[in-house]
Structure formats: C-alpha cells, structure tokens
Amino acid sequence: xxxxxxxxxxxxxxxxxxxxxxxxxxxxxxxxxxxxxxxxxxxxxxxxxxxxxxxxxxxxxxxxxxxxxxxxxxxxxxxxxxxxxxxxxxxxxxxxxxxxxxxxxxxxxxxxxxxxxxxxxxxxxxxxxxxxxxxxxxxxxxxxxxxxxxxxxxxxxxxxxxxxxxxxxxxxxxxxxxxxxxxxxxxxxxxxxxxxxxxxxxxxxxxxxxxxxxxxxx
Amino acid sequence: xxxxxxxxxxxxxxxxxxxxxxxxxxxxxxxxxxxxxxxxxxxxxxxxxxxxxxxxxxxxxxxxxxxxxxxxxxxxxxxxxxxxxxxxxxxxxxxxxxxxxxxxxxxxxxxxxxxxxxxxxxxxxxxxxxxxxxxxxxxxxxxxxxxxxxxxxxxxxxxxxxxxxxxxxxxxxxxxxxxxxxxxxxxxxxxxxxxxxxxxxxxxxxxxxxxxxxxxxxxxxxxxxx
Numbered sequence: 349x350x351x352x353x354x355x356x357x358x359x360x361x362x363x364x365x366x367x368x369x370x371x372x373x374x375x376x377x378x379x380x381x382x383x384x385x386x387x388x389x390x391x392x393x394x395x396x397x398x399x400x401x402x403x404x405x406x407x408x409x410x411x412x413x414x415x416x417x418x419x420x421x422x423x424x425x426x427x428x429x430x431x432x433x434x435x436x437x438x439x440x441x442x443x444x445x446x447x448x449x450x451x452x453x454x455x456x457x458x459x460x461x462x463x464x465x466x467x468x469x470x471x472x473x474x475x476x477x478x479x480x481x482x483x484x485x486x487x488x489x490x491x492x493x494x495x496x497x498x499x500x501x502x503x504x505x506x507x508x509x510x511x512x513x514x515x516x517x518x519x520x521x522x523x524x525x526x527x528x529x530x531x532x533x534x535x536x537x538x539x540x541x542x543x544x545x546x547x548x549x550x551x552x553x554x555x556x557x558x559x560x561x562x563x564x565x566x
Numbered sequence: 567x568x569x570x571x572x573x574x575x576x577x578x579x580x581x582x583x584x585x586x587x588x589x590x591x592x593x594x595x596x597x598x599x600x601x602x603x604x605x606x607x608x609x610x611x612x613x614x615x616x617x618x619x620x621x622x623x624x625x626x627x628x629x630x631x632x633x634x635x636x637x638x639x640x641x642x643x644x645x646x647x648x649x650x651x652x653x654x655x656x657x658x659x660x661x662x663x664x665x666x667x668x669x670x671x672x673x674x675x676x677x678x679x680x681x682x683x684x685x686x687x688x689x690x691x692x693x694x695x696x697x698x699x700x701x702x703x704x705x706x707x708x709x710x711x712x713x714x715x716x717x718x719x720x721x722x723x724x725x726x727x728x729x730x731x732x733x734x735x736x737x738x739x740x741x742x743x744x745x746x747x748x749x750x751x752x753x754x755x756x757x758x759x760x761x762x763x764x765x766x767x768x769x770x771x772x773x774x775x776x777x778x779x780x781x782x783x784x785x786x787x788x789x790x791x792x
Binding site: 412461464465467468471474475478479484487488490491492494495496498499500502503 | 715718719722725726727728732735736738739740742743744770773774777778781782785788789791
C-alpha cells in the first residue's frame, strides 16, 4: 500500500479529468467553442513530456556520476515515454489546430520546436543502437542526452516567445491563464497536469521493470 | 591548476592542431575547394538559368552551405589522429584543455572557411546585403556556435563506427534553433535594419554559444574516459 498510493491518485485524477473534460461546463469562446476542452489533454501531455525529459536528463547525469547501469535504464525509458507523450501531444494538437486554425499542421514555431525535439530524441535512439558495449553506449548516450536537453530548452521556451505564434502566450497572443480559463477550468487543468505526469512515471516504471527482468534473464 | 598553466597548455595544444592541419594541407585545400564548388553548383543551378534569386533564398542557401561545410570539416577533428596517439595526448593534457583547444581551433578554421565562402558567394551570386557589418557579425557568431556544437558532437560520433552518418543525425536537430536564429539575424542585416532591432537575436545566440561551450567543457571529461 505504501507504494501504490500515487497510482491510485493518478487513476482518480485522470478519471476526474476525463469526466470533467468531456462533461464539465466550460466558458464559451468565439473560435474555440467546445474545443477548449482539449486544453485538459493537450497541454498536460506537453507538461508531462517536459517532466519526463527532465527526469531522463536527471538520470543521465546520475549515470555519469556513478556509472550505475540501472540509471541508464531509467534514463532511456523516461526518454522513450517522453517521445510517446510527445507524439500524443502532437496528435491532439494537430486535431485541435484543424478545428481552430483550419490547418492540421500550421507553420508555427512551437510545432516546429516540437518536431525538432522529436528528431533529437530519435537520434538519441539511433546513437544508442550504434554501440555494442553496454557501458560505452550508456556513457555516450548520457552525454548526448544532457547536451541535447540543454539546447532543446531554449528552443521550446525562448524562441516561440520571440516570433509570432498562433499559440496563446506567444508573440503577443494572450496566455490561456489570463483570459480564456476561468477558475472552474483551472480546477481541472492543474490536477490534469499532475495526473498525466504520474501516468508517464507509471508507464516508465513498468517498462523499467520489464527491462530489468530481461537483463537478469540473460 | 593555476590559470597560467592552463593557458600554456591551451597554447601548446592549439599550436599542435595548427601544425597538424598545416602538414596535411590537402585536407584544408579540400575544404576550401568543397565550399567553392558548392557555391559554384548553386550558381549553376540558380543564377544561370533564371534571373537571380530572392534575397530569402540567397540567405538560406548560404547558411545551408555553411552548415554542410562545418559538418564536413569538423567531423575529422577527432578521427584524423590515430587512437594510440590520442591516448598519448590524454596522458599528457587535461580533458578540459583538449576540448577547449579543439573548439578554439575549429572556430578559427570555420571562421576562415566561412569568410572565404561568403566572399566567393558574393562574387558569384551577387550581394543583396545592405548592412554588411551586421551580416559579418552573424557569420562570426554562427561560426562560433557551429564549431562548438559540432566539436562536441564529433567527439561523441567518433566513438561509433558509422561516424559520418551519426554526425549529421546527431548534430542537425540540435543546431536547428541556432540556425533559425542566425537566419533571422542575417535577414535583418540583409534588409539593412537598425542594430537595435537585432540585439535580441544577438544576445540569444551568444547565450546559446555560451551554454554549448560550458556544457562541452563539463561533459568532455566523461567522453574522454571511454
């Protein structure tokens, strides 16, 4: 019971998010209309992805400090699930874009940033697959992970704020927090971020356990 | 270690890099010829048939040529010396000294290459740039950023077998933010905008350069051990 409380919390929060997200009352906005509900799913997925990427980098640093191969496994699996969340966020965003901006893939700095981010993490896996030796692979990919994260952050957080963007909070567009979301929405939105992040950690922990079993079997 | 010793070590290592390059002059000449022939190919395909090109195309094409030249010239910075000799350096010098000397040397090399490249590019494809000083600033900042990022990536890629593929795969995505900022800055220079409109871009580019160099400095000791 000691270790399962956060899984229960995760399920409860996500159920709450889905019920509130599909059935709750949302403010009516001119272009957004009912699609504003997507803010409960699309945005928390991105927050979850960022959290997972940060965790991945954290374990990469930890690996470099003590050379424990388990930390490398953590790092990989966090990156893996981060990519998965990234793709989901991309899909929900694309769906949303079609109904508000009239285009599945508008030219927008944030979308480009995320495409680049997915490219970075894909090349991380290419790098991993090109080494035979376990320790060597772990060390080099940890180095690349930290290096890539450090260049990815300015890309996502700084660049979109300088150029014109369709996303709220960028290029002079007001942020969601200011106008669109009322307090009732925020009561769902903030828990949703926690819920999706917990879900990511849960998936990651399952994958790590699978990996450990496979390693011990060999 | 006190700072004079570090400076001495850096000086010796950079001198070694320059000597090494000078002994293999064919590689250096090869790089110059590479950039000249790329520019010429662009000249053939763009300028001869149609009536010149749009300023935006001019700018983007130049940066892409520069990017490929940088990738090609920096890939070899860890592979041109044999593993045995590298081991020898590593017993003599500190990893920080090695990475800094390689970064500084690559910056100098890429600066030379890009200035030659820009000169030839302007001769062949015309000069739509209105604020040349600002454009040169962009080229200098870009050369610093490219070479510091690519040096670290070359270090990572040199440990694997398919170095040249990995080099492109690993470096392009992390260089993209820098590249897009550089294209914006140089576009401002082409339009002849005032300096104070571009302070943001210059500041961010310098910040990215600083981040990249700091992280290379911190991470290279780990790379060196493998």
